[in-house]
Amino acid sequence: MSIRLIIMMFLSIFIFTGCFTKNNNYTYNNTNTTLPYPSASLQKTLQKRVYLKNNLYDFYSQWKGVKYKFGGNNKKGIDCSALIQQAYKSKLNMNLPRTTLQQVKLGKTVKKNELKTGDLIFFKTGRNSRHAGIYMNNGKFMHASTSKGVIISKLNNPYFKRHYWKSRRVLY
Numbered sequence: 001m002s003i004r005l006i007i008m009m010f011l012s013i014f015i016f017t018g019c020f021t022k023n024n025n026y027t028y029n030n031t032n033t034t035l036p037y038p039s040a041s042l043q044k045t046l047q048k049r050v051y052l053k054n055n056l057y058d059f060y061s062q063w064k065g066v067k068y069k070f071g072g073n074n075k076k077g078i079d080c081s082a083l084i085q086q087a088y089k090s091k092l093n094m095n096l097p098r099t100t101l102q103q104v105k106l107g108k109t110v111k112k113n114e115l116k117t118g119d120l121i122f123f124k125t126g127r128n129s130r131h132a133g134i135y136m137n138n139g140k141f142m143h144a145s146t147s148k149g150v151i152i153s154k155l156n157n158p159y160f161k162r163h164y165w166k167s168r169r170v171l172y
Contacts, residue, residue, distance in 0.1 A: 052171065053117045053137060055091035060142050060152060067149045073098075080132045083144045084120060087134055088170075092118075096170070100130040107170035112155075118171045121155070123163040135167070 038046065063086075069077025073086065081100045088094040097103055104122050115121070115135045121143075123131040133143030139155045153160065 049117055052092070056087060056117065056134060056136060056142065059087045059091045060136075060150070063150045065149050065151075066144070068144045068146045078144050078150065080144045083142070083150060084132055084134055087142070092171070094170070100132045103132060104130070104166065104168060107168045110167040110169045112164065112167060115155075115167055116169065118169075120168045120170060122165045122167065123160060124165045125163050130165070131163070 063075070063078070063083070066075050067077050068079060070079050071082075072078045073082035078086070081098060081103055084103060085096050085098055088096045096106065100122065103120060106120070110116075110119050117135060117137050119135040121133045121135050121141050123133075125131045131143065133141040133153075135141045135155075136152060140152050141155055142150070142152050145151050145153070155161070155164070
């Protein structure tokens with residue numbers, strides 16, 4: 001072996017063993033002996049949210065692209081409030097009213113920055129017209145678009161940002 005190779009091996013061993021040395025000076029001073037796991041109630045809440053999110057995305061996969069039809073309530077055509085009604089009935093076993101004006105009275109008011117999966121979102125799109133959707137997560141919501149049918153859109157889209165009206169929580 002060449003002297004150069006031996007020196008390289010020695011330096012490599014020296015450098016890499018330095019990375020694996022144990023620090024014996026560390027002291028654990030935490031007197032709290034409980035495990036860092038969420039409480040049972042928090043776990044249950046998290047499980048509900050995951051269940052809800054999965055069910056809503058499953059619903060969306062079944063309805064994606066269904067065309068918009070004012071007054072429609074099936075896969076031949078559906079409007080925004082019927083979409084909400086269908087999603088809640090089929091995936092959450094909840095009966096919600098049929099119209100946006102009835103749905104906007106449900107549950108409790110939620111601030112836009114406090115939205116959770118399943119919250120209802122409402123928009124004033126004209127003097128006497130309203131639009132609604134279901135908040136999914138990460139700033140996105142499912143709705144029946146008049147031009148694209150059932151889709152997921154971003155809440156911060158300029159159109160929806162401009163026409164946002166209010167949000168309601170009917171779950172939790």
